Amino acid sequence: MASNIFTTLDWSEPPKDLSLPLQALWWVKKGEFRMGPEWEEAHRIVQQMEGVEAFDWVHALLHWIEADMGNADYWYRRAGKRRSTPSVAKEWEHMALTLSEGGQQ
Numbered sequence: 020m021a022s023n024i025f026t027t028l029d030w031s032e033p034p035k036d037l038s039l040p041l042q043a044l045w046w047v048k049k050g051e052f053r054m055g056p057e058w059e060e061a062h063r064i065v066q067q068m069e070g071v072e073a074f075d076w077v078h079a080l081l082h083w084i085e086a087d088m089g090n091a092d093y094w095y096r097r098a099g100k101r102r103s104t105p106s107v108a109k110e111w112e113h114m115a116l117t118l119s120e121g122g123q124q
Contacts, residue, residue, distance in 0.1 A: 033045035033046065033049075038073070038118065039064050039067070039068065039074070040064075040065070040073040040074055040076070040077050040118050041115065041118050041119065042064055043060075043061040043062075043064040043065050043074075043077045043081075044061070044077060044080075044111060044114060044115050044118070046058070046060045046061040046064070047061045047077075047080065047081065047084065047111060048111060048115075052084055052107050052108060052111065053084065054084065054085060058081060058084060058085075061077070061081055062078075062081050064077075065077050065078040065081065066078070069097075070097070072098050072099060073098075073118060075094050075097040075098035076094070076095070076098035076100050076114060077114065078094040078097075078098075079091045079092075079093075079094035079095040079097075079098060079100065079102075080107065080110055080111060080114060081094075082094060083102070083107055083110070084107055
């Protein structure tokens with residue numbers, strides 16, 4: 020169930036029933052929105068499916084976390100999106116809810 024993204028952060032890895040974009044978001048949250056091994060794992064996931072809207076959208080968030088706004092904006096454009104919130108944490112929540120509701124796979 021996609022809602023697991025909000026309740027399983029004490030696990031060593033995300034639930035396998037999450038879509039790959041949600042798994043990437045799980046890693047981002049697990050890493051507390053910072054660069055590090057969790058960010059690297061999320062980046063590895065999204066790079067697998069470049070050109071797919073949901074993956075590109077999460078990719079944008081990763082580069083926002085990295086503070087590479089030019090690159091983040093590039094991925095937002097590729098996803099057909101814009102930043103819709105004032106902070107990474109709020110943007111993560113927006114993405115997680117949208118992707119959990121099946122808005123994008």
